[in-house]
Amino acid sequence: MKFDLNRLRELSITEVAIKLGIEVKRKKVLCFMHEENTPSLEFDEKKGMFFCHGCNQGGDVITLVEKYSGSNFLSSCSWLENAFLGGTANIQQFSSPSLKKRVIPKIEIHANSEIYEWLISHATISKSGIDYLKNRGFKESIIEQMQIRDLQHPSIFFEDLRKKWGDDQLLNCGLAKNHDKYGITSIWWDPVILFPFIDPVSRVNYIQARRINNKEPKYLNLIGLIKPTYNLSCLQQMKLGDHLFICEGIPDTLSMIQLGYYCIGVLGASSFDKSLIPALMDFEIIVIPDRDDAGERFFQKLRSEFNSVGKSIAKRQLPNNFKDVNEYLRSNSRN
Ligand SMILES: [Zn+2]
Numbered sequence: 612m613k614f615d616l617n618r619l620r621e622l623s624i625t626e627v628a629i630k631l632g633i634e635v636k637r638k639k640v641l642c643f644m645h646e647e648n649t650p651s652l653e654f655d656e657k658k659g660m661f662f663c664h665g666c667n668q669g670g671d672v673i674t675l676v677e678k679y680s681g682s683n684f685l686s687s688c689s690w691l692e693n694a695f696l697g698g699t700a701n702i703q704q705f706s707s708p709s710l711k712k713r714v715i716p717k718i719e720i721h722a723n724s725e726i727y728e729w730l731i732s733h734a735t736i737s738k739s740g741i742d743y744l745k746n747r748g749f750k751e752s753i754i755e756q757m758q759i760r761d762l763q764h765p766s767i768f769f770e771d772l773r774k775k776w777g778d779d780q781l782l783n784c785g786l787a788k789n790h791d792k793y794g795i796t797s798i799w800w801d802p803v804i805l806f807p808f809i810d811p812v813s814r815v816n817y818i819q820a821r822r823i824n825n826k827e828p829k830y831l832n833l834i835g836l837i838k839p840t841y842n843l844s845c846l847q848q849m850k851l852g853d854h855l856f857i858c859e860g861i862p863d864t865l866s867m868i869q870l871g872y873y874c875i876g877v878l879g880a881s882s883f884d885k886s887l888i889p890a891l892m893d894f895e896i897i898v899i900p901d902r903d904d905a906g907e908r909f910f911q912k913l914r915s916e917f918n919s920v921g922k923s924i925a926k927r928q929l930p931n932n933f934k935d936v937n938e939y940l941r942s943n944s945r946n
Contacts, residue, residue: 720835723784769797785833841876
């Protein structure tokens with residue numbers, strides 16, 4: 612068996628890759644030699660070479676067939692010859708290379724306080740961010756205390772995040788997503804206010820964003836993470852028997868804090884974390900649900916969770932003319 616190696620090496624490496632079953636849609640594709648979430652396998656059509664920046668493996672068309680099919684040099688040459696040069700009668704037919712099925716790794720998403728804290732410490736709050744929050748009745752002192760930030764150009768900020776942390780880390784903590792069309796992008800694309808969630812040991816364990824332009828959805832969550840409870844760090848300052856209010860969202864929770872109450876935010880009845888209950892047993896729990904059916908269901912859900920451990924909780928209704936606490940705050944700050 613003799614192959615014209617020069618002719619084989621002149622074959623288009625992209626065409627060989629496609630023939631092997633590798634999807635070559637963009638400049639870089641997911642590597643078949645190592646597990647990764649971000650494409651780092653590149654084909655150089657001019658040189659007829661491939662190279663992976665993730666596992667530093669590469670070579671020419673023949674090596675590509677060897678690596679992909681798991682067959683030896685001669686079998687790989689034979690496969691190439693048959694696939695592209697028509698083959699000859701006296702070489703053994705190399706039918707279908709036993710291609711390794713690429714396993715698409717499932718991304719495990721975890722909160723990453725280090726990245727969230729870096730983000731919050733490098734972002735600022737702009738004049739328009741402050742104006743937006745002031746319009747909703749919030750004072751600058753509360754904006755500062757709760758470390759609220761905004762991003763007027765999230766995609767520009769995202770490039771800084773990428774440089775510092777890399778795509779995989781951002782994907783793994785819910786701050787980035789992988790589009791088929793556009794590759795890795797930020798989860799925020801138009802101006803947003805950022806609310807960091809600070810846990811009882813003063814770490815940032817979540818960030819919720821609110822779009823300033825009021826487009827739906829108004830609130831943007833981190834991808835793949837359960838929303839934790841907002842403002843849990845207030846538990847540090849509380850004493851036995853203190854009143855702890857529970858509101859349904861961030862604006863209401865912030866409103867209560869500004870009014871001088873201890874308050875935590877549970878973002879939807881389904882995201883109430885039962886494992887919190889022991890830490891809340893020492894306090895008088897008062898829920899302020901929104902004045903609607905969903906608000907009532909929210910209260911019922913929380914009440915049954917607390918009742919199951921023998922603790923009763925109270926409900927405080929807002930005066931008739933207010934839909935939620937933030938409306939109440941705004942009317943108060945106007946007077
Ligand atoms: Zn690789």
